[in-house]
Amino acid sequence: MVGSRGCPYNCTFCGAAVSANPDLTIRVRDPENIIGELDALHAEHGVTAFRFVDDLFLGVGRVIEEQMAAFTRHRIGERYVWDATGRINVLDRVTDAELDRLVKNGLREVALGIESGSDRILKAMDKRINAEMAERVARRLVRHGIGVKGYFILGFPGESRDDLKATVRHIRNLWDIADTYPGDIRASVFEFRPYPGTPVWTTLTAAGHDPDALLAYGDVDLTEDGADEAMRQRDEFNFSVGIQFGGVPLPEIRSTLATLTREQHQRNQGTKEDAA
Template identity: 30%
Template sequence: MKVILATAKQQIMEREWLPPLSLGYIAASLESKGIEVAIVDSEVNRYDSKKASEEILSHKPDAVGITTTTNNRLEAIQLCNAIREKSKTLIFVGGPHFTPTARDALEKVKCIDVVVRREGEITTLEMLEAYSLKKGFFDIPGISFRDEDGKIVENAERPFIQDLDTIPMPAYHLFSLKKYNARLEGEYQSPNTIGVVSSRGCPYDCNFCANNALWRRSLRTRNPEKFVDEIEYLYDKYGYRSFDIWDDTMTIKKPHVKGICEEILKRKLDIKWYARSRVDSVNKEILGLMKEAGCVSMGFGVESGSPRILKSIQKGITIPVVKSIIKASADLGFYTKAFFILSLPGEEQEDVSASLSLIKELNSYGKNVMAGAGIAKIYPGTEMERIAMSKEILPSNFSWNTECEFPINRLFNDIVSVPLFVQPQLPLESLYVEIDRMQKRALSDWFWLIIKSLIEMRNLGELKIRITKFNLIILSKLRKILN
């Protein structure tokens, strides 16, 4: 059996990419059972649906699997349709968008045969084995499909994989790794970066979070030694020195992050890495150990400067802790990102003002702090989606899997197919002024980082490489600000 796993292009094309690890994991699981697999990454290759479908079908696959987020779901659906126009091959889809919208997807997109919900490593393998043997899908947990009469069947959920170390390492050899050019946050003179995962899920219940809908507040961690084995493999085999740790929140279990840091230090790995965290899951001791082990960049989801809104979105953090940890991170020399969201449910102007005030204060902690905000987006399966339906921000018959467009998004140069949480008491046009001001401040800080990097250069050859990279960075940022 030959299987193609693919992505669809993004509405807004980025200039930096990392390999899609979800496909790498599933590919490795299939290969472990002797199934032939290839990966077609439309994002890094900049394929539209026509070109991507041609490339996919040139392999003459028995089955095609496509993953997508809500941001590029319509492009994924276009790709499914383009494949179906020329082939009767099995088309299955998965990822954080199709998991909560499985029934709607099967109702609206007739070319989709199967939806693989949540984790795909075991489910995809069992589904493909049943397909190759011409068995039915009724006994396979974790999928939705149509039966022979066209009736939609949603099988029971598959339990999450508890031991993540039983999953094979992503099939890195199936990616054209030289095409992936992402760099670490704040480390724009660094060599190319690769993504890695040390845990899956998050136990918190933030009402806006799409990952909460996907993982159902579960958290599972890898063995630190085996995780660092993967880092060392990528270090030795492919020469990677920079790692983006994709965990939703790497630092929730302190023994886990301590074990990783200690293992990196024991092996004397000269690496840099970026971690996402919560302000209530770290302290100065943990941050210091992470710094010693090579962590150079930290990302914190703060969301709001209003205690009332933090409580209403179930974030579970306090403003004093936010200030303390962001300051500690900045003082230790981390490039520190603090993410805020404006127009959260029930937000009033005074709440926005509190967020803007806190953003300004956090940015005053140092040039290595980048606090900024975006507008709240509605994602399927979240509590925010339920609120949006109840307040008729989204119509009751809204479908996530049919063509739609939200023109107000263009004001923020944002994806037009993902609805923003629009509230009458907070006109988005007024928030645009504040977002625009923050973006321009961000551009100023980017120039500061560029100058700092050029000062640190060692020779003319390095200067040429850095100027080429910085041209891409500046063009990308200017496009986001000026469009």
């Protein structure tokens, strides 16, 4: 499901960055229109679980209030469950009562662009968050029984070995938090790759990188680093341009990627009690 188009933020790696789309305005669907689609899909196909993939569904306080007021009127949480993307800095300002209302309205999991455990790299990404805020928001969500899917980028331009280690610690801290609360935290980790039109693309090409080389996407084979067939889920997103953009060699980036992916896979196969 898509509840809106456009994004007011300017994360430097993202194709939806506002500076990469200056001619696009933000458009938000009317709540009644969204609910009509939920009901139509249920009536025609029996669907009871939905995923909102736009950036703004849980990314603007006003929009959250409008949507949840409508969801409450239509008793959506009694009939459906749903996942959505969210903004950490926005959810940091949401009250406990508002989180309770999200749960009652059927929210099951929020996908968050956590990206890094290094505040220095988060600033370079223009994420407008820090690691402490991300941990605080994740803790509050899982305490309310809301799952978290965190996205992380390894090998961002300028990333040092200390920055990489901070991200690994951050992910494991988040797993430890999840082990003590009802909600779960899943880490989805990827190697950095540049996209045309993004702020970081402009920075890289201005620094002398060949645009053709930045577009030479290729598959990443993590087999030698311990990945196996059982871990294959989102392999279509495991691609790279084969360029080292930070201070950590690509083999080390990929070894770390495989290790974190393997640990997440093991968590997926077990229970929280097993992980703890």
